[in-house]
Amino acid sequence: IFRSISAVAVDKNQAAIAIMNVPDQPGIAGKVARALADESIGLDMIMQSFHPTSGHNSITFTVHEEALEDTIRVMNNLKTELGASDVQTDSDCAKVSLIGAGLMEQPDIPARLFDALGQAEINIKLISSSEVKISCIVSREDAVAAARAIHKAFELEKLDQPR
Amino acid sequence: IFRSISAVAVDKNQAAIAIMNVPDQPGIAGKVARALADESIGLDMIMQSFHPTSGHNSITFTVHEEALEDTIRVMNNLKTELGASDVQTDSDCAKVSLIGAGLMEQPDIPARLFDALGQAEINIKLISSSEVKISCIVSREDAVAAARAIHKAFELEKLDQPR
Numbered sequence: 399i400f401r402s403i404s405a406v407a408v409d410k411n412q413a414a415i416a417i418m419n420v421p422d423q424p425g426i427a428g429k430v431a432r433a434l435a436d437e438s439i440g441l442d443m444i445m446q447s448f449h450p451t452s453g454h455n456s457i458t459f460t461v462h463e464e465a466l467e468d469t470i471r472v473m474n475n476l477k478t479e480l481g482a483s484d485v486q487t488d489s490d491c492a493k494v495s496l497i498g499a500g501l502m503e504q505p506d507i508p509a510r511l512f513d514a515l516g517q518a519e520i521n522i523k524l525i526s527s528s529e530v531k532i533s534c535i536v537s538r539e540d541a542v543a544a545a546r547a548i549h550k551a552f553e554l555e556k557l558d559q560p561r
Numbered sequence: 562i563f564r565s566i567s568a569v570a571v572d573k574n575q576a577a578i579a580i581m582n583v584p585d586q587p588g589i590a591g592k593v594a595r596a597l598a599d600e601s602i603g604l605d606m607i608m609q610s611f612h613p614t615s616g617h618n619s620i621t622f623t624v625h626e627e628a629l630e631d632t633i634r635v636m637n638n639l640k641t642e643l644g645a646s647d648v649q650t651d652s653d654c655a656k657v658s659l660i661g662a663g664l665m666e667q668p669d670i671p672a673r674l675f676d677a678l679g680q681a682e683i684n685i686k687l688i689s690s691s692e693v694k695i696s697c698i699v700s701r702e703d704a705v706a707a708a709r710a711i712h713k714a715f716e717l718e719k720l721d722q723p724r
């Protein structure tokens with residue numbers, strides 16, 4: 399059984415927002431993060447991955463759903479300033495995370511996690527990972543089934559933790 | 562001074578690869594991660610963010626640079642199977658990470674981190690974050706300057722750690 403895995407965490411109150419097609423130049427991410435900090439908007443996750451067209455990129459943030467409106471306002475101001483193409487949002491977000499130690503050291507762990515969600519017919523909207531936590535954003539209605547599928551895939555019920 | 566920040570870590574031996582425009586349906590991320598696990602390819606980071614066109618998405622991985630060739634082979638096989646548009650790679654990757662506790666609780670921390678890189682004229686290729694670590698992929702030639710800029714921005718030299 400997976401000794402390095404300790405728990406599955408669920409946060410149903412998330413929302414995602416992305417500023418799309420900003421210039422891929424130094425200082426842009428700083429401007430965006432600074433504008434959010436100036437309004438004391440707390441961030442949960444930040445993701446920037448490969449972008450189809452070179453010279454541009456998009457930055458995705460997840461925030462507490464109550465902060466989404468403020469975040470949209472800040473991003474729309476930045477859109478004009480940075481010449482972004484648009485701001486995309488998704489208010490139907492729940493974060494489901496696998497928590498443990500050295501999660502990325504065994505390639506079978508991310509595979510088993512994503513397989514479990516796939517077999518449960520749950521679509522993954524966003525992914526972020528580190529050594530101690532792999533997080534997937536799914537729709538809120540899928541959150542409970544997602545947590546259950548991951549529990550089962552990693553035999554967490556055998557740990558009998560008072561979660 | 563930032564009590565919650567403890568260190569800056571640098572890993573110069575990374576490479577990034579992304580499978581672009583896969584169907585945004587349940588089970589796809591599982592297929593990709595399983596194919597990599599079957600070849601025992603260790604992953605460092607996994608990122609999936611907002612995608613410009615709905616119905617498709619791209620998944621970005623970072624691996625040890627020595628694993629890039631194997632990873633490209635696996636991804637090219639998947640490309641045909643999943644109907645992906647292409648596989649993008651970047652072998653010039655260094656991961657520079659800020660490590661601490663509760664990093665996302667203070668919005669000023671990500672802002673200061675990205676500002677520091679922007680002011681040092683360092684372009685951020687990929688971003689991934691969690692409560693205890695914010696990682697940026699930059700080009701290898703920028704790694705040392707990036708670590709130094711972050712150290713300075715968070716006054717880490719005052720911690721006088723034998724890093």
Ligand SMILES: C[C@@H](O)[C@H](N)C(=O)O
Nearest residue numbers: 423425426427684685
């Ligand atoms: C897109 C944004 O991350 C940019 N590359 C920067 O360094 O700020």
Ligand SMILES: C[C@@H](O)[C@H](N)C(=O)O
Nearest residue numbers: 521522586588589590
């Ligand atoms: C793109 C991929 O992540 C897909 N949404 C899945 O759930 O597997």
